[in-house]
Amino acid sequence: MRTEGVRFHGLRSGATPLTWGQHAIWKSIKWLGPDDHYFNIPRAIPVPAGHTTEQVVAVISALVHRHEALRTTFADGPRGPSQRVHGEGEVSVDVRPAGGDLTHAQALEQAQALANRSFDHAAEFGMRYAVLEHDGGPAWLLLVISHQTTDFFGIRVLERELTELFAGGRLDPVDWFPLDQARFQQEGEGAARGRASLDHWRRTLTQVPRSHFDFPRRPGVEEQEDPERFVRLRLDSPAAAVAAEALATRCEVSTSTVLLTAAAAVIAAHSGHDTAVLQLIAGNRNEPRLRDMLGAQTENALFVLGLAGGTFEEAVRRCFLPSMSAYRYGEYHPPSMDQVHTEVQHDRGVALDLSSFFNDVRMKDRWEALPETDGSPEQLRELARRSTVEFIGAWPRQDAKYFVHATYAPDTLHLYLMADTAFLPRPVIERLLLAMEHLLVESVHGAVDVREAAEAVARPEGWTFLDACWFDRTAVVELVARAAGGKATVTVAEEGQDAPRLLAEVEVEPEAATADPAALHRAVVAALAGRTDVIAPHHYRIRTPDGDLLAEGTGR
Template sequence: MTATIQGTKTAALGLGQRYIWLRHHQVPAGARHDAHIVTRFPLPPGLSVPQVRTVLGHLIRRHEALRTTYHHDADTDPWQRVHPAGPVRLVEATVESDGTPTPAAVVEELTTAAFDLAADWQLRACVITDGGAPRQLVLVLNHMAFDAWSVDRFERELEVLGTAVATRRPASLDPVRFQPLHLVGYESADTAFRSRRERAAAFWRDQVARLGPDPFAARRSAGAMTPHAATVTSPSALAASRVVAERAGSWPSLVHVALFSALTAAYTGDGLVRHWDFHGNRGEDAYSDVLTCRFSPLLTIVDGRDDPPFSELLRRVAEQQSEGRAHAALGHDEMLETLARQGAARGTDLRVGVEVNFLSLAAHEARVRRTTFVRNAAPSAWAAFGSDAYLLITELRDAVSVSLRASGTVMDAETVERLLRGYETVLLALAEPGADPRMSEIAAMLGLGEPGERIAVPDGGEPVAGSPEALHALLAAVAQAMGSDVGAIDPDRAFVANGGRVLRLPRVLDLLCESGFEGLRLLDLAGATPLRTLADQLSRIRSTGATTDCSPAAADPATTNAPQ
């Protein structure tokens, strides 16, 4: 539903914004930049800095998503507020040595500073000048307002407007038919869409019932360990993926998903592979051209327990993704609630800790002639989210780049390298005439060792008994966020099993912090763990002497683009 308050418009979050909302509140502020989108635009000659500001101001007026803030300061579901258009703060940095911070330093600060969702607009801008003339525009975009489609549209409109202003010619842009709040109204009130949501809920209940608790159980070790990341870039793999796809009448993206499923099964020993597939929800509805985030991870479950040949595995991947997209009318919070309810019924968390993302960037080149392997810096910001692994496949004009990030609790650096090198080896083998190995044969190519060879980590020490104070604080926070009485909350059931909504968990964490307790993460509360067990965890954290600062961070004038 939408409303108007003191000249601003308000509404609930859209379905496509909920994953980013939850991710934002799952990780500490210092790690949130991992989800920022950074883009650079060469500016046409003839533009002045005031004209760049004018172009951005026009886009701010045109698209409400760019001047929207997001709130959870009440015991209700989170909501968004659209503010009236106002001036855009444009940071300037020069390439000249004049004693001011360098462009690199300015961009680094804008990129790494967390957005304050309740105070900042969702765009930061820096113009880089040379001799006073603008040469490049750098934008830092918040994923709450942008998905890949929205970024592309924004870039095209920026180019059209910039060229028009520089050449003093009229600009022609497609009309804006709908704004994000129109989409929210459709998702909440349209009868046909509500029927789709009901069918989707039933479909995913059945799908989740198939899952076991933890696919990495045979490999996982407890304790904090350094995450690992590496990238393999292969010109040969580009042609190979297309050969395999053409032979099967499929898409290269699905070939990569099927291959990663086979490798994951080989490493974990679990033939029922599951992952979150990063998927855009832009279908054929009337709101397909709204500039906002319509992205939500799609749960993909691939059954390879009968050791199928790769061609059959690929067919199953295609079928699963088609079925998933046909039932993509739930928000990520509702998917987590479905997993939590099924987990609570079994007395264990159902973990989906792997994310897969495929990008097609045909306009970009790797400019390598042979396979390259690079160990990347430890992805600490990514690891703060708590995933087990993240695979990014980028199809370039001249190569395929495959990047793997992995938690140190499930893979060491050598395993990451072996998986990536094996990825290329298997893909090239699949492209050979007549090649159709079974999953067991693919596993043999990798030589990963038997599941059960866990990574050694230090002992976590003696357990600490829970305190009544921690339990009371947790139950009180849950009750207030749910709009319920403390006596109605069962401490021996999980948050969702008590009727809690995952979207309200940021409010629970805020209330806990105000009571002097910190350390739980949003996804800890979103699972099947009973509240009493989580209260014991809070007690252990308190026993370490951790301190809490619940005061909201002040907006940094060097980075914020707050409503005027």
């Protein structure tokens, strides 16, 4: 193996805070810690015949000079994380023997090996390069891209530009970079857009279910480290693809909208809610100047769909506007959004658990080679018998409990579900995938009640539904008593203007720090600590052990 150096100098340099998209992925990378190589994206690009290794290195040089993101480092600082674009420096290209005439899968396996090592974002640029040689010339260009450097849209930009450069073409200049985007977001129109998103999320989060996992988890799951706690399965279903196209045509929407509705309906029905709350992955590249920019632009968008009644097809027809609203408000300053979450959690007395996601990464909305059918329900059901569900992978940690995503294949639907087996054991994950397929297939020729999209989880006696939340009343009593440092009882009060509401009767010593409703509520909210089985009372009455009333109020 040898190393070729690609030098650059005399280019623009500078430093700014992160763009909002960069900050969003920075948080996720920091959260994963030593496992952050999960966010490294490998690619294997075949080198067209007739090229020399020197020409491949020249193509890499053109990309490095063209895109500031490929010359950027990232680091934490006293004022938060920042990006620094380097105007002078060098990137390294490893050149090594391919070890044979490789297939794409074999070349990608070598790229994956390079991706299994984390990036040191403060010291190295966010893309690695290797050229695999065979029969005296370059056969494959391997790339490993840190998600901190760019999102999947940017990777498609890279792939398109590589094709053009290998063909000897010329590229139009890029005139907008992450440095420019960061400055745009700090003032004027950009900052106003972020504030509007924060206001939208704040209004919405005060009303919707705080979690789709407000039911008992598998016993003992926190007491042991499980390397396969988070499991991803894939549904391979030509029937679901045929059905999705039929429904999309009839409802005049995209197949992506149909799949999103299915993912939302299934988790809402399973968790016993009539409103689905999912986060979508917003690309945030609607403006022309962002189309060719390498950089991390994606953030989470808040999607809410009412599913209190009606058919699945009616839900599909309703889904478009909520999804557009979600994307409209999917661009914001992540630390400010964290503050919104903190404020809503305090005011509502809940731990927000927005851990359900949907992402359609297909570049084509329709399939090109679906099986021929006569359109009858019998043939569609027969086609569904060919569907398979297979295991894809498992991980000890993820920041989602329910993540549905779709990828493209010309003749079938590839629908993935990654889920937390503490709440959704592997057999349930498979059943939920098949429930989505059933919902699609049966809705083509019949009216399927959206509330019956999946079998609802069974909650033990003592669980109560209030304020769009399920909770274990016994667990709430224990939590309030522990937070107060005294005794507590909890009742659902039916009287009053705001009824029904959760009322806590608390007994503490007069000198206790929690003898004040505001102090007690802060202690209770702190004790929620991400739990989805409890909520804070809406009202506190605090008495002495002798029964004298010390104070009462909401604590908000």
